[in-house]
Amino acid sequence: xxxxxxxxxxxxxxxxxxxxxxxxxxxxxxxxxxxxxxxxxxxxxxxxxxxxxxxxxxxxxxxxxxxxxxxxxxxxxxxxxxxxxxxxxxxxxxxxxxxxxxxxxxxxxxxxxxxxxxxxxxxxxxxxxxxxxxxxxxxxxxxxxxxxxxxxxxxxxxxxxxxxxxxxxxxxxxxxxxxxxxxxxxxxxxxxxxxxxxxxxxxxxxxxxxxxxxxxxxxxxxxxxxxxxxxxxxxxxxxxxxxxxxxxxxxxxxxxxxxxxxxxxxxxxxxxxxxxxxxxxxxxxxxxxxxxxxxxxxxxxxxxxxxxxxxxxxxxxxxxxxxxxxxxxxxxxxxxxxxxxxxxxxxxxxxxxxxxxxxxxxxxxxxxxxxxxxxxxxxxxxxxxxxxxxxxxxxxxxxxxxxxxxxxxxxxxxxxxxxxxxxxxxxxxxxxxxxxxxxxxxxxxxxxxxxxxxxxxxxxxxxxxxxxxxxxxxxxxxxxxxxxxxxxxxxxxxxxxxxxxxxxxxxxxxxxxxxxxxxxxxxxxxxxxxxxxxxxxxxxxxxxxxxxxxxxxxxxxxxxxxxxxxxxxxxxxxxxxxxxxxxxxxxxxxxxxxxxxxxxxxxxxxxxxxxxxxxxxxxxxxxxxxxxxxxxxxxxxxxxxxxxxxxxxxxxxxxxxxxxxxxxxxxxxxxxxxxxxxxxxxxxxxxxxxxxxxxxxxxxxxxxxxxxxxxxxxxxxxxxxxxxxxxxxxxxxxxxxxxxxxxx
Amino acid sequence: xxxxxxxxxxxxxxxxxxxxxxxxxxxxxxxxxxxxxxxxxxxxxxxxxxxxxxxxxxxxxxxxxxxxxxxxxxxxxxxxxxxxxxxxxxxxxxxxxxxxxxxxxxxxxxxxxxxxxxxxxxxxxxxxxxxxxxxxxxxxxxxxxxxxxxxxxxxxxxx
Numbered sequence: 083x084x085x086x087x088x089x090x091x092x093x094x095x096x097x098x099x100x101x102x103x104x105x106x107x108x109x110x111x112x113x114x115x116x117x118x119x120x121x122x123x124x125x126x127x128x129x130x131x132x133x134x135x136x137x138x139x140x141x142x143x144x145x146x147x148x149x150x151x152x153x154x155x156x157x158x159x160x161x162x163x164x165x166x167x168x169x170x171x172x173x174x175x176x177x178x179x180x181x182x183x184x185x186x187x188x189x190x191x192x193x194x195x196x197x198x199x200x201x202x203x204x205x206x207x208x209x210x211x212x213x214x215x216x217x218x219x220x221x222x223x224x225x226x227x228x229x230x231x232x233x234x235x236x237x238x239x240x241x242x243x244x245x246x247x248x249x250x251x252x253x254x255x256x257x258x259x260x261x262x263x264x265x266x267x268x269x270x271x272x273x274x275x276x277x278x279x280x281x282x283x284x285x286x287x288x289x290x291x292x293x294x295x296x297x298x299x300x301x302x303x304x305x306x307x308x309x310x311x312x313x314x315x316x317x318x319x320x321x322x323x324x325x326x327x328x329x330x331x332x333x334x335x336x337x338x339x340x341x342x343x344x345x346x347x348x349x350x351x352x353x354x355x356x357x358x359x360x361x362x363x364x365x366x367x368x369x370x371x372x373x374x375x376x377x378x379x380x381x382x383x384x385x386x387x388x389x390x391x392x393x394x395x396x397x398x399x400x401x402x403x404x405x406x407x408x409x410x411x412x413x414x415x416x417x418x419x420x421x422x423x424x425x426x427x428x429x430x431x432x433x434x435x436x437x438x439x440x441x442x443x444x445x446x447x448x449x450x451x452x453x454x455x456x457x458x459x460x461x462x463x464x465x466x467x468x469x470x471x472x473x474x475x476x477x478x479x480x481x482x483x484x485x486x487x488x489x490x491x492x493x494x495x496x497x498x499x500x501x502x503x504x505x506x507x508x509x510x511x512x513x514x515x516x517x518x519x520x521x522x523x524x525x526x527x528x529x530x531x532x533x534x535x536x537x538x539x540x541x542x543x544x545x546x547x548x549x550x551x552x553x554x555x556x557x558x559x560x561x562x563x564x565x566x567x568x569x570x571x572x573x574x575x576x577x578x579x580x581x582x583x584x585x586x587x588x589x590x591x592x593x594x595x596x597x598x599x600x601x602x603x604x605x606x607x608x609x610x611x612x613x614x615x616x617x618x619x620x621x622x623x624x625x626x627x628x629x630x631x632x633x634x635x636x637x638x639x640x641x642x643x644x645x646x647x648x649x650x651x652x653x654x655x656x657x658x659x660x661x662x663x664x665x666x667x668x669x670x671x672x673x674x675x676x677x678x679x680x681x682x683x684x685x686x687x688x689x690x691x692x693x694x695x696x697x698x699x700x701x702x703x704x705x706x707x708x709x710x711x712x713x714x715x716x717x718x719x720x721x722x723x724x725x726x727x728x729x730x731x732x733x734x735x736x737x738x739x740x741x742x743x744x745x746x747x748x749x750x751x752x753x754x755x756x757x758x759x760x761x762x763x764x765x766x767x768x769x770x771x772x773x774x775x776x777x778x779x780x781x782x783x784x785x786x787x788x789x790x791x792x793x794x795x796x797x798x799x800x801x802x803x804x805x806x807x808x809x810x811x812x813x814x815x816x817x818x819x820x821x822x823x824x825x826x
Numbered sequence: 827x828x829x830x831x832x833x834x835x836x837x838x839x840x841x842x843x844x845x846x847x848x849x850x851x852x853x854x855x856x857x858x859x860x861x862x863x864x865x866x867x868x869x870x871x872x873x874x875x876x877x878x879x880x881x882x883x884x885x886x887x888x889x890x891x892x893x894x895x896x897x898x899x900x901x902x903x904x905x906x907x908x909x910x911x912x913x914x915x916x917x918x919x920x921x922x923x924x925x926x927x928x929x930x931x932x933x934x935x936x937x938x939x940x941x942x943x944x945x946x947x948x949x950x951x952x953x954x955x956x957x958x959x960x961x962x963x964x965x966x967x968x969x970x971x972x973x974x975x976x977x978x979x980x981x982x983x984x985x
Binding site for chain 2: 110112120297299300746
């Protein structure tokens, strides 16, 4: 290329947004090179094991660790007695890492061993002798609130009845709790009495939900060492490195939901009471009502809403948080009621939803302000693509016809936070950005990559500002000593919050670069832009100088400078007040899913045929990544609706393995048709909103509606196993086709 | 009391001689004795498929195989797979089709998919779904994994 040609080189506009960008970490992961927690083995590493309770609810009479301590290879054995001042843990600070005087649930921690190998640690656990005195077990939340129920957290006493003199502290772990209620939530907007008076139609039902668990394929664990500076360096597989809390499962029961409407199809009021099984300790599961009330109060326009709930202690495993927690449960109730109300007043379920659906510009009774809102487009698109209305009418007509195979189609929609959620004092994320002499970018972000693709989408957003290819970016996101603060991967917030933070840092870098270039080319910053690795003229696209060359010139001069920027983004949302009102997220995500099923009424078996989804995601950033999120969420929702059920009886998990806890497998997945509604949120990064939790939320509700459409029978209890479906259809269990064996 | 036994086998094309406890499974041997951690421990009871390897060209759960039974056999793990043309093509297909999220099931999926393509050169979607039935994935919903394997098996050969 000669000099004359080079001068006239024009860089055509190009964008990474909306493209299918392969995940940056995928090649290593597919080659077995990525290191997970159990792949790390440090020199001289000891192995820790925890002795867990052999009883569900009992006093600890004595612990004898002498034989374990004497085992060769054992470095240390600790119990609560060895740690003078344990700090309470958990959301309500209601337990200690090593339990004091009492165990309250399966797997409660009693002692910990560190030994030279896993085998020795295991052998040492077997040598620890614990004497228990059993206490009555509370296996469900209804029993927990009965008068005279045994207290789960009484004032701490030793086995001999004397008060345990725990070090000063005011927590529940220190002082106990005089009743079994862990948390209460009471929410009201409008006046339900008034709403009731103007209603023509009422329906009221009780929904009972099951226990599910994450089943992350990766094993959990933690490795700790002292580094050369005497700091504790911890390796852990957490999604909230800065908060460092992990939760395990979620459990709750809902009790009746009442909803009413006028005959013209306008919702008048909604009243809900729920009872949550908190388990033995308070983790994030207790906060499920925060999310549930958003759906109750604001998914559809409802002038009067009343919601009361309590999370109560039992001796079950404690409840944590899980993709969209609270919303799957609330939507299961709300969206079944939408169909039932529509049927009662003789209205088309689609039309009924459209009539009550939220729109952009609305501020709900709970104070949520919907700036971008593609809800109605979601409903229309999902219904249109699935041919909902025709199939709905056809299936309905086929209900009474002969034949055991019935088809059904059902719809459900959801509202979820899509611009972070201001639950902690800050909902922000920090970014540090630096460019080297060759226009390579190091993006140091607080946001954790847990497989969802944040590294790639953040790199895209940065490259979009700086006019560079994805390959120019290295992401650093795994060391809290280096990365700026971020509240964690939850609430579908990473793309929105970390994305805006990354854009902020990139724009500062761009502005600095353009200022330097403007001086060099004797023009204003507005005349210039960055594109294809060059500084260009904004109007003509003419390449002026390679970005790397400009950066080197900046660096290697008398007044040497580097381009390094920082940015902290805090979303413009507010904390809820004491009445749970306030615009808690900077944006809200919407979605509608249509589920098609085939029900075999002879066996109760349901085949999931197809899921048609339409999600308002603001804007598609990485099409490959967002499809993966939706597909994965749909199938997780399928498991929640049909197969997954953590069976707990009197505090004991009966199926803690993949054989009996059924995850969906490859042949069982439905056909999926996913559409994206791009409502271009004004605050979102390039217009995008969060989507991580959204796709799992509607499945159970839409499936219940599909089953009702197929059979005329409603299911209020999850999951929809063949037995449950059969019982619902036939009013009894299937007849035995075998005879009990009898000796001749 | 543990009894040790010395065994010889071929791993990813390299002859190996290792001393193993007779109670040890092949997965622990690969990860703890040989030091190849690409093969993952998911459940330890043959339900999740994360530990899938190939032994004499057959895919199996390495957590359910005794290490001593590896004696005299030809083992392939994910570390060796991507050195082979089909393994490389599979890796590229997984990347291109977005089949990887958290990546923990991916090595097992890759091993099983390679075995599947060895038996069914041009599989359709149903064949791939059936073939991957024993490998659990919690992130992707399987669709993109299936797409990747179907595409890899039905790609035009590069001239």
